[in-house]
Amino acid sequence: MSTKSILLIEHEASIREVLHTSLSEFGGWRVTLSDSIQEGVNLCMITYPDAILLDASTSETDALIFIEQLKRHSMTRSIPILLITARASWFTSNQLQQMGFAGAITKPFNPSTLPAQVSRLLGWSNGDL
Template sequence: MPSSRLLLIEHEASLRSVLDACLGELGDWEVTSSRSIQEGISLCNQHHPNVILVDASTPEDDALLLMEQLKRDSQRRAIPIVLISAKADWFTISELHQMGFLGAISKPFNPSTLSAQIHRLVSYQILPP
């Protein structure tokens, strides 16, 4: 039985599939997948996730505006957003909080520990002011 609902926003189909399998099968998450931030906003309103995992690198023209909308909506509903990115190590936790993220996970990621990383971030979450 899934322990939590997770909204996955990843534009690359193959990576989205791998992440979905890692989180759903190895991590016991109930995963709703989205191929874009815009679609993710809509799915967030329908599925009410407990956490959002988003790859912010996207080909969407208005990605920054959509990301800001997603952050506003998630903060209003107290849904933590975790960034997954090859550039995750570029930021301190303080900088991530200032940008509206709970934390970040680096790519490449370890499929067997990914779910635990997300659970750990959410369990010890200190939301930005």
């Protein structure tokens, strides 16, 4: 069984570190870190992750622009993207899907349960942890 990989795009260093530890230590996944959307797009083209976890409050650009940039490339078009945002409850599952997201995780989050939440939203089985 191969280990799943996640591209984590979070501009705030302290939150990025907590997310990284939660996903890699508790989830057992390979995590590639990015502090900006543009760097995330570039890393996506190199690493082809199994999923992307994107902070929706990045200051440089909008999360929807990120999705549009990924859709331009056939190799990254099908990578599921999860939002992590304090505004996750503002959206229904249908609205998130229409915008191109696989789901959303609310900030603040519980680091010990985050991997199970990611797995549930992505439809990954426990064997994928």
